[in-house]
Amino acid sequence: MKIAILPGDGIGPEIVAEAVRVLGALDLKFETETALVGGAAYDAHGHPLPEATLKLAREADAILFGAVGDWKYDKLDRPLRPEQAILGLRKQLGLFANFRPALCYPQLTHASSLKPELVAGLDILIIRELTGDIYFGQPRGRRTAVDGHFPGAEEAFDTMRYSRPEIERIAHVAFQAARKRSKKVTSVDKANVLETFQFWKDVVTEVHAQYPDVELQHMYVDNAAMQLVKAPKAFDVVVTGNMFGDILSDEAAMLTGSIGMLPSASLDKDNKGLYEPSHGSAPDIAGKGVANPLATILSVAMMLRYTLNQNAAADRIESAVQSVLSAGLRTGDIWSEGTTKVGTRAMGDAVVAAVAGTTKTITTKT
Numbered sequence: 345m346k347i348a349i350l351p352g353d354g355i356g357p358e359i360v361a362e363a364v365r366v367l368g369a370l371d372l373k374f375e376t377e378t379a380l381v382g383g384a385a386y387d388a389h390g391h392p393l394p395e396a397t398l399k400l401a402r403e404a405d406a407i408l409f410g411a412v413g414d415w416k417y418d419k420l421d422r423p424l425r426p427e428q429a430i431l432g433l434r435k436q437l438g439l440f441a442n443f444r445p446a447l448c449y450p451q452l453t454h455a456s457s458l459k460p461e462l463v464a465g466l467d468i469l470i471i472r473e474l475t476g477d478i479y480f481g482q483p484r485g486r487r488t489a490v491d492g493h494f495p496g497a498e499e500a501f502d503t504m505r506y507s508r509p510e511i512e513r514i515a516h517v518a519f520q521a522a523r524k525r526s527k528k529v530t531s532v533d534k535a536n537v538l539e540t541f542q543f544w545k546d547v548v549t550e551v552h553a554q555y556p557d558v559e560l561q562h563m564y565v566d567n568a569a570m571q572l573v574k575a576p577k578a579f580d581v582v583v584t585g586n587m588f589g590d591i592l593s594d595e596a597a598m599l600t601g602s603i604g605m606l607p608s609a610s611l612d613k614d615n616k617g618l619y620e621p622s623h624g625s626a627p628d629i630a631g632k633g634v635a636n637p638l639a640t641i642l643s644v645a646m647m648l649r650y651t652l653n654q655n656a657a658a659d660r661i662e663s664a665v666q667s668v669l670s671a672g673l674r675t676g677d678i679w680s681e682g683t684t685k686v687g688t689r690a691m692g693d694a695v696v697a698a699v700a701g702t703t704k705t706i707t708t709k710t
């Protein structure tokens with residue numbers, strides 16, 4: 345099994361390094377190969393997704409991705425910005441289904457900004473369509489852009505579109521995922537205003553006819569944003585388009601205490617996948633050794649489960665994360681009174697030790 349390692353920018357290299365160490369602590373044989381992506385690739389090769397990186401990603405069985413982006417690239421023309429690398433990988437590799445679980449660990453109930461009783465036991469799965477919608481629409485109003493901005497321009501535009509097959513395949517993924525959970529899907533749209541999402545709603549309803557055992561409800565995105573903070577446990581599987589999913593999955597992530605805890609998987613039709621934390625490159629804390637590596641470590645567990653069919657190894661990583669949390673170790677983003685604040689490396693050390701079945705006492709506070 346070959347895993348492409350794409351650390352990227354900002355905290356990407358720091359958190360991916362810990363995830364790779366955890367992978368190494370399992371008694372499994374993997375070939376890994378690392379390549380530049382995002383701003384780091386732009387600096388070295390003049391493009392955020394160089395041909396060699398794309399080739400590696402295509403050839404690998406799975407991809408472990410850190411994060412890309414930094415404000416210093418904001419002046420670049422859009423196709424050269426770091427974020428285009430992740431959009432390019434999704435599109436080129438057909439990674440259309442983004443799984444973002446939002447799980448509230450019992451040890452972190454108090455890290456949420458919501459009342460503990462609202463989030464205790466929270467376990468929802470947001471399934472975001474990843475290769476269509478307004479992020480990939482044509483035409484785009486970029487013709488007059490200078491350095492990525494529009495001096496003197498009177499308008500800019502992006503086009504929202506979805507095709508029937510794009511909606512059908514993500515709807516099937518959602519209904520099938522719901523069958524393995526509590527058999528309830530909420531499809532989020534904006535059918536009251538947007539033609540694209542009336543079409544979305546119609547097609548999801550049609551596909552639902554093949555899943556009579558699964559309950560389907562439709563919800564407008566503004567209401568979904570409200571319900572997610574009012575009664576998040578009322579949801580189970582949420583399926584939505586690329587842009588609404590982008591926003592709602594970050595909102596759901598925060599319900600659980602920190603975006604630093606949440607893994608994600610982006611899968612193609614054969615379950616080959618790119619695995620990455622739900623958060624970005626966090627340039628504000630990059631290089632300080634304080635980033636939470638758990639979302640990336642848990643992304644490795646998702647990789648083992650969804651693509652590499654190594655469920656036992658995935659369980660080991662997830663149990664190890666639970667045990668370090670139970671031992672009271674916290675990076676700054678999830679720290680609370682009475683717990684021990686540790687940095688990225690120390691958190692990685694603790695998970696590696698727990699995966700290897702040894703315990704390690706952390707004494708350093710950062």
Ligand code: NAD
Nearest residue numbers: 411412413414427430604623624625626628629635636677
């Ligand atoms: P972000 O997720 O990088 O950071 C938001 C906040 O969360 C920051 O305060 C950050 O310090 C904190 N945070 C994020 N991850 C953390 C972690 N593991 N541990 C502790 N704290 C963490 O979002 P942003 O600031 O809006 O974006 C920064 C850059 O990341 C931008 O260039 C953006 O385009 C890019 N981005 C990339 C991806 C990706 O690579 N898939 C996703 C989202 C944003």
